Amino acid sequence: MLSKKYWLAIVTAVAVLTMSGCATEVKRMGVEEVKDLSGSWNDTDSRLVSEEMIRDSLSGGWLERYDSTSSKAPAVIVGRIRNLSHEHINTRTFVADLERAFVNSGRIDVVASKAEREGIREERADMDLNASDDSRKEMGNEAGADYMLIGSINSIVDATDSEQIRFYQVDLTLVSIANNRKVWTGQKKLKKNIKEAKFR
Amino acid sequence: MENIFSIMPRLFTITKRWACLLRAFMCLLALASIATLPGCATYSAGFAKVESAAANRDLNGAIKSLDELKLSGPDELLHYLNKATLLSFEGNYAESNRFFETAKQLMEKLNAISVTEQISSIAVNDTMKAYEGLPSEQLMVYSFEALNYLQMGDLDDAAVEARQFDVKQGLIAANNKGATYLSGAFVRYLNSMVYEAEGEKDDARIELKKALDGYEAQDSSFPVPHALRADLARLSAGKPAASEVVFILHNGLGASVDEANIRVSNPAYSPGQNKNMMMLSLAVPKFVKRSLPVHHVVLSANSSSVTSEVVEDVNGIAEKSFNDRLPAIIARGVARMIAKNVVAKTAKDKAGDNLLFNLVADIATNASERADTRSWSLLPGNIQMARLPLPAGKYDVTATYYGVNRNIVGMHEFKGVEVKRGRKVFVSDYYLNPPATPKSAN
Numbered sequence: 001m002l003s004k005k006y007w008l009a010i011v012t013a014v015a016v017l018t019m020s021g022c023a024t025e026v027k028r029m030g031v032e033e034v035k036d037l038s039g040s041w042n043d044t045d046s047r048l049v050s051e052e053m054i055r056d057s058l059s060g061g062w063l064e065r066y067d068s069t070s071s072k073a074p075a076v077i078v079g080r081i082r083n084l085s086h087e088h089i090n091t092r093t094f095v096a097d098l099e100r101a102f103v104n105s106g107r108i109d110v111v112a113s114k115a116e117r118e119g120i121r122e123e124r125a126d127m128d129l130n131a132s133d134d135s136r137k138e139m140g141n142e143a144g145a146d147y148m149l150i151g152s153i154n155s156i157v158d159a160t161d162s163e164q165i166r167f168y169q170v171d172l173t174l175v176s177i178a179n180n181r182k183v184w185t186g187q188k189k190l191k192k193n194i195k196e197a198k199f200r
Numbered sequence: 201m202e203n204i205f206s207i208m209p210r211l212f213t214i215t216k217r218w219a220c221l222l223r224a225f226m227c228l229l230a231l232a233s234i235a236t237l238p239g240c241a242t243y244s245a246g247f248a249k250v251e252s253a254a255a256n257r258d259l260n261g262a263i264k265s266l267d268e269l270k271l272s273g274p275d276e277l278l279h280y281l282n283k284a285t286l287l288s289f290e291g292n293y294a295e296s297n298r299f300f301e302t303a304k305q306l307m308e309k310l311n312a313i314s315v316t317e318q319i320s321s322i323a324v325n326d327t328m329k330a331y332e333g334l335p336s337e338q339l340m341v342y343s344f345e346a347l348n349y350l351q352m353g354d355l356d357d358a359a360v361e362a363r364q365f366d367v368k369q370g371l372i373a374a375n376n377k378g379a380t381y382l383s384g385a386f387v388r389y390l391n392s393m394v395y396e397a398e399g400e401k402d403d404a405r406i407e408l409k410k411a412l413d414g415y416e417a418q419d420s421s422f423p424v425p426h427a428l429r430a431d432l433a434r435l436s437a438g439k440p441a442a443s444e445v446v447f448i449l450h451n452g453l454g455a456s457v458d459e460a461n462i463r464v465s466n467p468a469y470s471p472g473q474n475k476n477m478m479m480l481s482l483a484v485p486k487f488v489k490r491s492l493p494v495h496h497v498v499l500s501a502n503s504s505s506v507t508s509e510v511v512e513d514v515n516g517i518a519e520k521s522f523n524d525r526l527p528a529i530i531a532r533g534v535a536r537m538i539a540k541n542v543v544a545k546t547a548k549d550k551a552g553d554n555l556l557f558n559l560v561a562d563i564a565t566n567a568s569e570r571a572d573t574r575s576w577s578l579l580p581g582n583i584q585m586a587r588l589p590l591p592a593g594k595y596d597v598t599a600t601y602y603g604v605n606r607n608i609v610g611m612h613e614f615k616g617v618e619v620k621r622g623r624k625v626f627v628s629d630y631y632l633n634p635p636a637t638p639k640s641a642n
Binding site: 038082085086087088155157159160161196197198200 | 308311312356357364370375
C-alpha cells in the first residue's frame with residue numbers, strides 16, 4: 001500500500017491544483033499590447049483599422065481640394081458601416097476613433113448621427129418648456145453635413161478542421177451628400193492564420 | 201548483470217504495487233458507477249420536468265428546472281443549448297443568442313481531443329466524454345440564432361450567422377462524407393431569405409439552389425418545400441420578393457435516447473476461459489421517436505390564409521445520424537468491456553479470497569457501463585414554415601395548429617405584426633405534446 005508520505009503528497013498536490021484555479025486574476029494591459037486569444041476580430045484589429053483610416057483620410061487630397069474651394073471646414077456625418085463578415089463585429093470602435101481624429105484635427109466637423117440627433121432634439125424640445133430664455137436653444141439651427149461616411153467589413157474564411165485563414169477587408173468611403181461623388185476611399189486588409197489546438 | 205535472486209525482492213514489491221494499482225483502478229470504477237447511476241436518474245427525471253413545464257408554457261418554470269439540473273462538466277454544452285432554446289421560446293431573443301454563442305464557442309473548444317476524457321470513456325463509459333453536440337445539432341444552432349436575430353429585426357447579424365453556417369457546414373460535410381442528411385437544407389433555405397432581405401440577391405439564389413440540392417439529396421420524408429421552388433424561380437427571373445409574414449413552428453420534441461442492454465459475442469474469448477466470458481453485456485443508446493403533436497398549421501390574417509410546409513425533419517436527421525454512429529459506439533463498448541473484464545479478473549486473482557473486493561470489482565465492471573443518452577433534448581421533432589403574403593400594414597396574425605386527426609390542437613395569435621413593403625417579417629412559436637397525466641398514487 002502507499003505510505004502516508006505518498007498520500008500526503010498526493011492530497012497536497014490535488015489541493016494546490018484545485019485551489020490555484022479559484023481566484024480571479026486580473027492583469028492590466030497597455031491598450032496597444034497585442035494579445036490574440038481565439039483568432040476572432042479583436043481590439044488590435046479595430047486599432048489597426050482606425051490608425052490606417054485616420055492617417056489616410058487626413059492626408060488624402062479630398063481635404064485640400066475642399067479647403068481650396070471653401071472657407072469653412074467640411075462637415076461629416078457617419079452613415080451605415082455594414083458588417084458583411086463572418087463575425088459579429090462592433091464597428092463603432094474604429095468609427096468612433098475616426099470621428100475623434102476628425103474633430104481633434106480642427107479641419108473637419110462631425111455632425112451627430114440620426115440616432116444621436118433624436119436625443120438632442122428631444123432635449124431642445126424640453127428646453128423650450130423648461131430652460132431659461134438666455135440658455136434656451138432654438139430649433140432649426142442644426143449644421144447640415146457635406147459628406148457621409150459609409151462603408152463595410154467583408155471577410156473570406158478558408159478553413160479545415162485544424163487551420164483557418166481569415167481575411168478581413170474594411171472599406172470606408174466619404175460621399176458628397178450634394179452630388180453623390182465619392183471624395184475619399186480608405187481600405188485596410190488584415191489576414192490571420194489560426195491553428196486550432198489538437199488537444200485540450 | 202543482476203542475479204535473478206537479487207531482483208526478486210524488487211519484483212515482489214512491483215507486483216504488490218501493481219495489485220494496489222489494480223485495486224485503486226477498480227475502486228475508481230466503483231466510484232464512477234456510484235457517481236454515474238444517480239446522475240443519470242436525476243438527468244432524465246429532471247429533464248422530464250423541464251419538458252413538462254415547457255409543454256404547459258411555463259417557461260420560467262422550465263428554465264428554473266433546467267438550472268436545478270446543474271448540467272456542468274461534460275454536460276455543460278447541454279445546459280447552454282437547452283437554456284438558449286427555452287429563452288428563444290420565451291421571446292428573450294438577445295439572451296437566447298448569448299447562450300447560443302457560448303455554446304458555439306464551447307463546441308469549437310471541444311473539437312480538440314482530451315486525452316483524459318478518451319481514457320475515461322474507454323475505462324468507464326461514454327458519458328465521461330464532454331458532450332460536443334451531434335453534427336446535425338451543431339448546424340441547427342445557426343438557424344436558431346439567425347431566427348432570433350430575424351425576430352429582433354437584426355438582418356445584419358442574421359447574415360453573419362448565415363455566413364458562419366456556410367463555413368461550418370462545409371467542414372461537417374467534409375468530415376462526414378456520404379452523410380447527405382447533413383446538407384443543412386433548411387438552414388440554407390432560411391439563409392436565402394436573409395441574404396435577399398440584405399439585398400444580396402446572388403447569394404440568396406445560390407443558397408436556394410444549395411438548399412434545393414440538399415433537400416433532394418437527403419432523401420427526406422417530406423417533399424421539397426413548394427415555396428422554395430417558387431423563390432428560386434422568382435429570383436432566377438430577377439423579380440422582387442413580396443411582403444409576407446414568415447411563421448416557423450418548432451413542432452413537438454425530437455427523439456429521446458434511452459438505454460438498452462445488448463449481448464454481443466466476445467471477440468477476445470478463447471476456449472478454456474470461463475463460459476461467462478463468451479458474451480459481453482453492453483449498455484448502448486436506443487433511439488426513441490416521439491409523436492408529433494401538429495400535422496400542419498394554418499396561418500391567417502384578415503381574409504388571407506396559407507397552410508404550412510414541413511421544412512426540416514429533425515427526427516429523421518437525428519435517426520440517420522444515430523444509425524451512422526451506432527457501429528462505432530458498439531465497437532467502443534466491446535473494447536471497453538474486454539478491458540474492464542481483464543482488469544477485474546486480474547484484480548480479483550490478486551485479491552484472492554477477498555469476497556468484498558470481488559463484489560466491488562463485479563459491481564464496478566457492470567454498473568459503470570452506461571450508455572450515453574445525452575442529446576439536445578429541446579430540439580423539435582420537425583420544423584414547419586408558413587409564408588403568408590400580405591400588403592404593407594399592421595395585422596393580427598393567427599397560427600392554428602391541426603393535429604394528426606385534423607382537429608384543432610392549439611392556436612397562437614401574434615398581435616400588431618407590422619409588414620413593410622417588399623419585406624419579410626418573421627414570427628415563431630413552439631408546440632409540445634401536453635404532458636402525460638400523472639398516475640394516481642394508489
